[in-house]
Amino acid sequence: MAHSNTPTLSHTRGDDSAHQHTHPLVGHLVPIWLFMAVGGTLLMLTVITVAVRYIDVGEFNIVIALGVAAIKATLVALFFMHLRWDRPFNLLVFLASIVFVILMMSFCMMDTAQYRSQQFVGNAPDVESTLQSNAPGAPVARFKPYTP
């Protein structure tokens, strides 16, 4: 009978208009405070990441930076992208894509490590010719130290 999209209110609690809120026909409603909490956490983690950059922990800098980024990504995926309440298959699709990226990266890094000794030293031909014409001797430092 009805040929329109406009929904009727499916939940009304008496006549209290403050309590009326429409439920979506499909899917799940996330409370606003949760969005704000997750967003605030993300901003805080950003500040932490930038602050850690100025602290020297040697090898662990990139581990910490990427670790914090992974936590932020998890928060975005679970709450903003709704995976927390969604069909598990969507999460499986997303995780599978990450698994394949990790697979690709592992093999490429193994290759890089294996053939490090056979890698070319120096510049590509185009870069080399530009260097000769514009900056002879650059970019390797050309100056000698001051010896009195």
Add this chain to the structure above:
Amino acid sequence: MTTLPNTQGAPVDDHHAHDADGAHAHDAHGEHAKYKFLQHHFETPAHQFDSAKLGMWLFLATEVLFFGGLFVAYAVLRARFPEVFTYSSHYLNTLMGGVNTCVLILSSITMALAVRFAQTNKKNAMLICLVLTFMGAVGFMVIKYFEYSHKIHENLVWGKSFYVPPESEEGQAERMILEKPLPSAPAALLVVNPATDAVPTLVTTPVVEASAIKAASSAPKGLATARQEAKAEHLPVAEHDLALAHPTLHLADPKMPANSHMFFAIYYCMTGLHGIHVLAGMVMLGWLIWRGARGDFNSNYFTPVDVGGLYWHIVDLIWIFLFPLFYLIH
């Protein structure tokens, strides 16, 4: 994969059967009559919504792999030239990158809110949130424009153009250094002091020897070690990075390692591709704003807003990884 239950109980390919018991045909047709947005090849709105979401997640998986390839390229290049990344990352402005990150996170919040307001029939609030998300995207691209234009002006670009001195006044000063014969010790370094209206002044400063910078093929110790070695030899060293203080002199900078152009190559590839995705997201948001203003979205049908939000969150997610990899290299 779970299949949705066939609530009608009727054969799925027989929705318009006009059998003696008209109840089946009426029920099957009823949903489609009730919801104009429900397409004929889906049984219920929940079926259609789930399919749309799955389709978007499959596309996002391809996006992850799209950027994944570039992340692998980054990893290979950084394993090959760590000193290049340590040095060249000083040319990037961490503050601008951090502000961009916060802008994208805020736009993700407003996008998620827009989905919620669509779900609860609050059309005006939804439109406001979509417009705020769009403005976040615009802000991101504006900051990116300033970053890129500054770098391109200084010839911090990819490939061999990196080694061509820029046409600016500082570039001419560079060209003067590079073309004239080098004096023996004490070495002279042409310095542009921004405090004195860009009038170059000659400063006689002993600089770090070339061999102190490890070659690219061996295991480099990086910029910090070079500075420590200089300090150990009681040579005066700039308090902050030379590159940061005098960003135009990358060609005359004795500390610049070989193959530094590779950093900017991968930088422009990844952030440029991400920027293109932000632009595509802006087009998508404009379309959602137009349709939303037209009144297409409500608590029954908000799917385009939802899947559009998924795309926008992936764009934010990718930037969350790009930011530490380029701007926060120690």
